[in-house]
Amino acid sequence: MPNYKAPLRDIRFVTEELLQFNLHYSKLSGCEEASPDMVSAIVEEGAKFSERVLAPLNRIGDMQGCQYKDSNVITPDGFKEAYQQYVDGGWPSLSHPENVGGQGLPDSLGMIVTEMIATSNWAWSMYPGLSHGAMKTIELHGTEEQKQLYLTKLVSGVWTGTMCLTESHCGTDLGMLKTKAEPQDDGSFKVSGTKIFISAGEHDMAENIVHIVLARLPNAPEGTKGISLFIVPKFNLGESGDIGSRNAVTCGSIEHKMGIHGNATCVMNFDGATGFLIGPANKGLNCMFTFMNTARLGTALQGLAHSEWALQNSVCYAKDRLQMRSLSGIKEPDKAADPIIVHPDVRRMLLTQKAFSEGGRALIHYCSLLVDVSKRGSEEERVEAEELMSLLTPIAKAFLTETGFESANLGLQVFGGHGYISEWGMEQNVRDCRISMLYEGTTGIQALDLLGRKVLMSQGETLKRFTKIVHKFCKENESHPSLGELINQLNALNTEWGEVTMTVAMKAMKNRDEVGAASVDYLMFSGYVTLAYFWARMAVLAQQKLEKGAAEENFYTAKLQTAHFYFQRILPRTRAHIAAMLSGADNLLAMDANDFIFLDD
Numbered sequence: 208m209p210n211y212k213a214p215l216r217d218i219r220f221v222t223e224e225l226l227q228f229n230l231h232y233s234k235l236s237g238c239e240e241a242s243p244d245m246v247s248a249i250v251e252e253g254a255k256f257s258e259r260v261l262a263p264l265n266r267i268g269d270m271q272g273c274q275y276k277d278s279n280v281i282t283p284d285g286f287k288e289a290y291q292q293y294v295d296g297g298w299p300s301l302s303h304p305e306n307v308g309g310q311g312l313p314d315s316l317g318m319i320v321t322e323m324i325a326t327s328n329w330a331w332s333m334y335p336g337l338s339h340g341a342m343k344t345i346e347l348h349g350t351e352e353q354k355q356l357y358l359t360k361l362v363s364g365v366w367t368g369t370m371c372l373t374e375s376h377c378g379t380d381l382g383m384l385k386t387k388a389e390p391q392d393d394g395s396f397k398v399s400g401t402k403i404f405i406s407a408g409e410h411d412m413a414e415n416i417v418h419i420v421l422a423r424l425p426n427a428p429e430g431t432k433g434i435s436l437f438i439v440p441k442f443n444l445g446e447s448g449d450i451g452s453r454n455a456v457t458c459g460s461i462e463h464k465m466g467i468h469g470n471a472t473c474v475m476n477f478d479g480a481t482g483f484l485i486g487p488a489n490k491g492l493n494c495m496f497t498f499m500n501t502a503r504l505g506t507a508l509q510g511l512a513h514s515e516w517a518l519q520n521s522v523c524y525a526k527d528r529l530q531m532r533s534l535s536g537i538k539e540p541d542k543a544a545d546p547i548i549v550h551p552d553v554r555r556m557l558l559t560q561k562a563f564s565e566g567g568r569a570l571i572h573y574c575s576l577l578v579d580v581s582k583r584g585s586e587e588e589r590v591e592a593e594e595l596m597s598l599l600t601p602i603a604k605a606f607l608t609e610t611g612f613e614s615a616n617l618g619l620q621v622f623g624g625h626g627y628i629s630e631w632g633m634e635q636n637v638r639d640c641r642i643s644m645l646y647e648g649t650t651g652i653q654a655l656d657l658l659g660r661k662v663l664m665s666q667g668e669t670l671k672r673f674t675k676i677v678h679k680f681c682k683e684n685e686s687h688p689s690l691g692e693l694i695n696q697l698n699a700l701n702t703e704w705g706e707v708t709m710t711v712a713m714k715a716m717k718n719r720d721e722v723g724a725a726s727v728d729y730l731m732f733s734g735y736v737t738l739a740y741f742w743a744r745m746a747v748l749a750q751q752k753l754e755k756g757a758a759e760e761n762f763y764t765a766k767l768q769t770a771h772f773y774f775q776r777i778l779p780r781t782r783a784h785i786a787a788m789l790s791g792a793d794n795l796l797a798m799d800a801n802d803f804i805f806l807d808d
Contacts (some may be wrong), residue, residue: 269330300362321508344436347494366417375404380433384423386402405473409473435489458476556617598673605644619633746770
């Protein structure tokens with residue numbers, strides 16, 4: 208049976224030793240209460256909730272799925288009760304402002320807890336997780352009245368929220384959406400249209416659901432410049448802010464999906480539903496993008512979650528499963544065969560999962576540190592953090608979900624035929640993971656955002672902010688007695704990152720399609736180099752700990768060994784991505800669209 212144990216030792220290594228969160232909190236405005244003791248207590252309690260309450264529901268959610276009946280959705284057994292425990296424990300309010308009922312603690316602390324919750328049961332975690340977009344939107348763009356009416360209830364967890372963006376005909380191209388909002392005499396709007404793929408759009412876990420809906424006002428400009436944003440609650444509110452009559456918004460159906468069966472993916476029908484404008488008219492897309500970094504970082508976390516789940520379960524299985532003898536000599540003579548963990552190819556699969564999981568953890572929590580600074584730092588610090596976030600967010604979202612899916616598949620592969628059988632949980636992990644590369648913008652969309660908007664449109668300045676950090680690290684450690692070769696390899700790739708960017712930019716000046724042709728390979732190259740930076744940092748730190756005689760010698764030695772594996776076995780993939788991205792657009796666009804497939808009449 209699949210199992211989950213919160214990787215507290217590695218979380219502490221990343222957050223306390225590598226990124227020094229305690230020092231970080233001591234410098235942040237309003238984070239005085241985030242003492243080491245408090246942080247430790249919160250993380251430990253989060254681990255217990257994840258392991259004991261959520262993990263046992265993961266397979267139940269997959270097997271039962273959500274049930275749709277008369278526009279209502281019934282969640283799997285135990286989901287509703289677990290959510291009530293989540294609310295009673297104060298978890299929804301952890302990282303939200305105190306003036307709306309939050310605890311005012313740093314976002315990065317909330318991310319640690321979210322990592323454990325997400326890994327233990329991703330489908331369940333989406334119910335509270337989808338509220339963050341709604342909360343962020345109201346927090347940044349809502350009126351004071353809207354904050355008091357809606358945000359306080361969302362922060363407490365009594366209500367949940369959604370983001371209702373896409374429609375069946377437009378997908379990512381939101382400029383094509385058709386949902387309308389007609390102004391009313393009382394200042395409200397009547398919202399009409401149908402939204403699809405709305406995660407947690409309807410469920411039985413909270414007493415109200417607050418939908419944030421993109422729609423068009425009458426006579427709005429065409430395309431993305433004519434989109435506005437509206438608050439549309441499932442239940443209208445009375446004069447005192449309490450729940451009143453049912454609003455004209457209903458769930459038309461739920462999708463039958465490949466995975467995440469425990470979470471309801473809904474078709475939402477708005478039939479003249481009462482809504483309220485949030486933010487300026489025709490600026491809805493601008494408002495939406497203010498929280499997209501946080502939303503995409505949450506999806507990047509899904510990649511890490513599935514890597515970690517795969518790693519934990521496949522390592523345990525590989526230690527126990529007996530099959531064949533080691534080619535270098537029998538390792539377990541008292542057993543009928545050796546455990547498969549002795550075989551080199553099984554080691555390759557396990558180490559790949561380990562490299563992506565632990566490297567991804569460092570990247571995710573570094574990004575969450577930047578979120579803290581972007582909110583609480585000085586003006587100069589905020590600008591720096593936001594620029595770094597704008598570069599690293601599409602990398603984290605796309606690269607960690609792609610490698611998360613690779614890890615999930617490798618986890619299944621370690622189990623062999625047993626991995627294909629549902630009782631082990633590995634095929635569920637693969638199915639649940641697959642969506643991560645699609646929502647919040649596909650890998651291709653993230654790649655265009657990275658190369659087109661973030662790098663080329665800034666003339667490389669956004670990229671330079673990060674490559675300068677990597678360069679400084681490499682200069683400081685270029686003479687490292689045992690890791691110099693690894694550092695030099697990182698430095699060379701970091702330099703090449705800038706050079707290949709310039710090459711693509713020059714080609715794009717002659718043919719704009721060169722950007723789209725190169726973008727995914729460019730993003731994956733960027734991801735491998737970014738993770739190499741964090742693995743190099745972890746290796747230097749681990750070496751320092753060993754030289755000082757750290758008690759946990761095995762832990763730090765494993766860090767070093769995984770870093771060397773990453774540089775020697777994973778990082779060479781960058782060569783293929785360089786060759787592919789520089790091969791040009793012609794090999795993609797030369798063929799006529801009618802010639803892709805030939806079928807007999």
